[in-house]
Amino acid sequence: MASQIPFPFIAQQPLPPTQSTKIVIEHLTLVYSDGHESLRDISLTVPSRAITVLFGPAGGGKSTLLRAINRLNDLTDVKRLSGHIWLDGVDTLDPATDVIALRRRVGMVFARPVVLPMSVRQNVMYGLELAGQHDRRRLSDAVHDSLEAAALWDEVHDRLDEPATSLSGGQQQRLCLARVLALEPEVILLDEPTSGLDPISTEKVEASLQALKARYTIVLVPHSVQQAARTADHAAFILDGALIEYAPGRELFVHPRDPRTEDYVEGRFG
C-alpha cells in the first residue's frame, strides 16, 4: 500500500498566512472502465494563488486527477467515483453541481495545443460566446487582455483574423492559455502544456505562469522533473494512482522523505 498522508493534510511547514486553500481533494477514488490510470484514495490541498505541481511517471493518474477537478472525466467511461473535491468549500463532484459554470471557473490547457478551426480572435472569444457574452466592446477588451496575459499580444495583434492554425506551436499553446484566461477563471489546470514545445516557447509559458499565479490558482502537470522543480510552489508526487508525498516545492526535490520520491527525482526510474 502506498504510504498515504492522511487527511487533513499537514504540510511540512504551515502555509504562510497570506495563502488560503482553494481546492481540497478528499479521499478521491476514480476508476475507469478500462482500469487504466485510476486514482486511489487521494487527498491533498491546493492553495490559492500558487503553482501546485502534480508530477510522477506516466500513467500514474496525474491527468485523471486534473480532469476530475473540472469534471472533464464526465466525458469518459467512469466505472467508480467516490470522494469529494471542495472548491471554495463546495463539493464539485456533487451531481447537482452546475458543471458548465464550474468549467468557466476552472480552465484547462491541454498537452497538445488544440486550437479551434477559427481565427485567433474567435478562438479567444469562444468561451465568452458560449457563456452568452455578445457585447462587442467587452469581447474586444477580453481578447486584448487575455492575449496580453498570455504574453502573445505583441506577436499576433496584427493577425487576429487569420486562422489560428497559422501560428507556430508555441504561439498556439499560448493562444490556448489566452482562450482560458478570457473567461476570467479562478483556477487554471495545465496538463503537460509544454511537452510539444521548443525551449524558448517553454520558457515563455513558464514565465507566464509565474506572472499569472499572482491572480490565479494554478495546478500544473509538468512534463519533466526539472520543470516541476523549476515551477513548483507546492509539489505532489503521484505514483500508480496514489499520492506518495506532498510538500512545498523546494523541500520535495531537495529532501524527499519517501524513498520512491527520491528514486524518481533522482531519475532512477521514469
Place this chain on the structure above:
Amino acid sequence: MKSSVPARRRRRQWTQRAGFALLTLAAVVTTAPIVLIVAVILRRGLAALTPEFLLTFPTNGLRSGGILPAILGTILLTFFMTLVVAPLGIAAGIYLAHYAPDNRLTRAIRVAILNLAGIPSVVYGLFGLAFFVIFFQMGTSILAGSLTLAIMTLPVVITTTEEALRSVPNSFHVVSVSLGGTDWQTVRRILLPQGLPGILTGVILGVERAAGETAPILFTAAAVYLPNLPTSPLDPTMALPYHLYVVSTQVPSMPAEVQYGTAAVLLILVLLMNVIATIIRSRARARRHW
C-alpha cells in the same frame, strides 16, 4: 531443383504482368462505357435541346414540343423531398454521431438504416402507394411522391451526416466542453460548420439519385401527360425519368430526338449535381484546418 531461380523469377514476372494487364482490362471495361454513354447521349441529345424543347409543353402525343412539365416536375419533387429529408436525416445523423449512447436502441437504429438502404426502389413505390396515396388519401400527388422519395433517401443523408461529423477531431469537442460548452453548443458551433461540406455532399448525392428514380414515383406522383403545370402539392406531375421511360417504351413512332433530348436533360442534371458535390468536397478538403 528442376527450374532455375532466374527461370522461376521470369515466370513470376510474366504472371504479374499478365495479371496486371487483366486487372487493367477490367477497369477499362468498367469505366470506358461511361464515356461512351455520355458521348452518345450528348451527341444525339444536345442538338435537341432548343429553348422550345426546354420551355414548352409536349404536343402530338409527346412526340414534339417540349418537356418543360417533366423538368419542372422533377425539380418540384426533389425540392419537397429535400425539405423533408434534410432536417430529418441531418438530425438523425447528429444523434448517431454525438448523442447516441452505446446501447441496444442505437444498434437497432443502425440496423433499421441498413434495412431502409436495402429496400428496392419499386418496393418504396408500393409503400408510397399504400401509405401516402391511399391511407393518407393524398392521391397521386407531388406530396406523396416527395415523401416517398424522402424516406428512400433518408439512409444516405443519415449516414453521410454521421460520417462527416465523426471525421471532425474529437479534441475540438473536449476543448469546447472544457470551456463550458454544452453538447448542442459544440455541435452547432464546431461540428456542424466543420462537417457541413460532407453533409452537403451527402444531400446532393441523395438528391441526384432521387431525381433519376422512376419506380418510387410511378404510382405515387407521376403522370404521363398533364396539360397544365401543377398548382398544388396535391396535384400529380410529370417527371423527367418517368418521361424518358414513356417516350422510350410507351409511344409508337417516337422521334429519336425527343428520346435522346430527354435523356440528355436528365444526364446533364445528374452530372451537374455530381460535379457540384465533387467541387464542394475537394474545396473543403483543401481548406481544412486540421
Place this chain on the structure above:
Amino acid sequence: MSLAWRERMVQVAVRVAGVSAIAFVLVIFFFLIQQGVPALIQVPLPDLLGGRWYPIEDTFGLVPIVLGSLLVTLGATVISVPLGVATAVFIAEVAPRSVREVLKPFIEILAGLPSVMLGFLGIVALAPEMYRRFNLPTGLTAFTGALLLGWIAIPTIVTVAEDALDAVPRAYRDGALALGASRWQTIWRVTLPAARGGVLTAVMLGIGRAFGETMAVMMVTGNAAVIPRSLGALFQPVRTMTATIAAEMGEVASGSAHYHVLFLVGILLFVISLAVNLVGASVVFRARTRAERILS
C-alpha cells in the same frame, strides 16, 4: 434557464429523428403486409406456387417471375463480381495515383446514372447488338438484362471493396514485399485475404443491388413472364419480380386479387433484399459506412 431548456429540446429532437428510422422500417413492413397478406386469402396457395403468371386470366403463379429475378440476378452477379472486384483491386493496388484520381470520379458518376437512362440505352444500343450478334428473335432477353444489370451493380461492389482494400494496413503489404513477394503475390495472398470480409460485403451489396433493380431490367428483358426452362432461356425474354410490379401496378384495380398479389411480390422483394443486405453488412459490421455504398 433558457440554455438548459434548449439543450433538452435538442436532445429530444435528435433522438426522435434517430428513432424515426426504426419507425419507418416498421411502418413500411406493416403496410406491405397489410396489403399483401390478403393475396394469400384471395388466391389459393397452390395457385401462387404455380408456373403461369397470367393476370388477365387471374392466374398468379409466382414461379416464373421469381425464377426470372433469380436468373437475371445470377447472370448479373457472374458479370459484376469478377469485374467489380478486379476493378477495385486495380484502383486500390495497381493504378498509379493520377489514374486513381480519374477512375474514382468515373465510378461515382456511373453510380449516379439513373437506371431508366441505362435502360433506354439498353433498348437503343445493347438490345439491337444482341439481336444482330446472336441471331435472336429479339434482343430483349435475360442475357441482355444480366449484362446491363451486371454493369450497373459494379460501382456498388467497387466502392465497398476498394474501401476494404484501402483499410488493410500498410504493414501487411510492406511485410510481404520485404519477404520477397512480388506485388501480384502480395495482392492475392496477403491484401485480398485480409480484406476478405469487406470484399464479401461488397459482393453481397452488389447482388442486392442487382436483385432490386427495376427500370433498366424492365426495359431490356422483354417482359415475358415465362419460366426459364433451360440455360437457353438466358437468351429469351424473361420477367423479374421488380419489373412485374412496375409494369402492372398502374393498371390494377385497388383491392383486387392482382393488386394484393403484387404487394405480396413486394413483400418477397423486401424480405429477400433485406436478407442479402443484412448478411452482407454483418459480415463486416463497420460503424463507418460510406454513403456512396448505400447510394449505389
